[in-house]
Amino acid sequence: MSRTSWKAAAAAAGLVPPMLVAVCAGPAQAAPDHGRLRPAGIHLTTSAPVAAKSRSAAAAGSTAAGALPASPVTVTQACDPATVAVKQLTTCTVTAENTGAAEITAELGTVSSVNLPMTAASGASLFTPFLAYPPKATLAGTRPAGPSSVAPDPGHVFGYIPLTAFGGNTILPLGDEQTANLDVPGFVYNGKTYGKVGISSNGYLLPGGSGGDADQARPGTLPDPAAPNNVIAPFWTDLDGTGMTGAMANVLTDGVWNWLVIEWQENVAGTGTPRVFQAWIGVNGVQDVQFAYKFDTIADSGRPLVVGAENAEGTRGVRLPEGTLPPSDLRVTSDAGQPGGKLSYTVTAKGLVRGPGQLVTVAKSPDVKPVTVTTPVTVTR
Numbered sequence: 001m002s003r004t005s006w007k008a009a010a011a012a013a014g015l016v017p018p019m020l021v022a023v024c025a026g027p028a029q030a031a032p033d034h035g036r037l038r039p040a041g042i043h044l045t046t047s048a049p050v051a052a053k054s055r056s057a058a059a060a061g062s063t064a065a066g067a068l069p070a071s072p073v074t075v076t077q078a079c080d081p082a083t084v085a086v087k088q089l090t091t092c093t094v095t096a097e098n099t100g101a102a103e104i105t106a107e108l109g110t111v112s113s114v115n116l117p118m119t120a121a122s123g124a125s126l127f128t129p130f131l132a133y134p135p136k137a138t139l140a141g142t143r144p145a146g147p148s149s150v151a152p153d154p155g156h157v158f159g160y161i162p163l164t165a166f167g168g169n170t171i172l173p174l175g176d177e178q179t180a181n182l183d184v185p186g187f188v189y190n191g192k193t194y195g196k197v198g199i200s201s202n203g204y205l206l207p208g209g210s211g212g213d214a215d216q217a218r219p220g221t222l223p224d225p226a227a228p229n230n231v232i233a234p235f236w237t238d239l240d241g242t243g244m245t246g247a248m249a250n251v252l253t254d255g256v257w258n259w260l261v262i263e264w265q266e267n268v269a270g271t272g273t274p275r276v277f278q279a280w281i282g283v284n285g286v287q288d289v290q291f292a293y294k295f296d297t298i299a300d301s302g303r304p305l306v307v308g309a310e311n312a313e314g315t316r317g318v319r320l321p322e323g324t325l326p327p328s329d330l331r332v333t334s335d336a337g338q339p340g341g342k343l344s345y346t347v348t349a350k351g352l353v354r355g356p357g358q359l360v361t362v363a364k365s366p367d368v369k370p371v372t373v374t375t376p377v378t379v380t381r
């Protein structure tokens with residue numbers, strides 16, 4: 001199939017209303033139709049395998065001793081109207097939000113200028129006409145988008161179908177500790193679309209590609225903020241493609257939906273014992289990440305093994321218990337995460353004396369710099 005006809009197939013997929021895709025989750029929950037699969041005819045371009053570099057020491061960021069770090073709490077404050085006549089009222093809304101991953105306590109206070117006394121508050125108490133504060137609050141930390149499960153999904157994953165059954169495969173001759181970067185049709189992972197994927201000789205993928213400095217023979221845990229990040233690992237262990245195919249890739253279509261399929265054909269490093277497995281990545285606008293295994297090659301080699309996935313920051317992820325062989329073909333599902341906790345309150349202020357005035361809100365949290373926000377309010381005659 002030509003590239004043009006692939007585009008036609010993608011356009012056909014695009015005809016499905018977005019809501020239907022969201023509700024049905026597209027191909028992720030469809031029963032795979034093995035009989036209709038054929039190459040989508042997409043030419044996958046690759047860069048040469050990159051030899052692993054030694055890991056560079058992390059740049060040690062340091063702050064002056066005693067200096068407090070910036071607060072993860074952001075404060076917004078707005079007054080409506082921003083100009084009032086004497087005896088007129090303005091309502092000011094203050095919102096604090098935790099943008100950090102950790103829970104934090106926040107104590108806020110709002111002070112008004114002498115020409116703009118506060119007459120009422122909601123969600124806060126007036127201590128004097130010039131000082132209001134809400135109860136001390138505990139703000140939950142943010143939860144980023146990321147994988148929430150790696151689990152069997154019987155009837156909804158393709159399972160192992162040898163890519164050699166199809167024409168047009170792109171061969172990626174990986175040796176030991178090498179990664180190839182492949183330009184691919186855009187696929188969604190944790191809410192982001194990627195047009196490139198790094199394929200490690202050690203059984204994992206890096207959406208967005210690898211700079212070549214992260215190929216790790218010894219699997220890390222998942223998640224882990226340490227490099228490599230954004231790992232999708234069908235079978236992360238010390239493998240070596242030398243003398244084997246290495247990896248191959250193709251885009252298969254059932255005529256409507258398309259999948260990027262990557263197959264590893266390598267040996268356990270230092271042995272002649274093969275491991276053959278695949279990642280199926282839907283390129284249909286919704287996350288669809290499947291792992292498939294040629295189970296007669298899947299066995300315990302005595303080497304560390306990790307099966308799972310993490311997000312781009314290495315802060316959320318899932319894995320089978322370390323060393324656990326995949327019990328079946330698997331699917332990685334993700335969720336969108338959630339923002340940090342918020343605190344909001346309003347105060348009402350009254351123009352008393354003509355001239356420039358202001359409301360100043362300060363948010364204090366333990367062990368970080370306080371945050372100060374100033375909102376001018378002009379009092380006219």
Ligand SMILES: [Ca+2]
Nearest residue numbers: 224226228314
């Ligand atoms: Ca990581």
Ligand SMILES: [Ca+2]
Nearest residue numbers: 177217238239
């Ligand atoms: Ca290796």
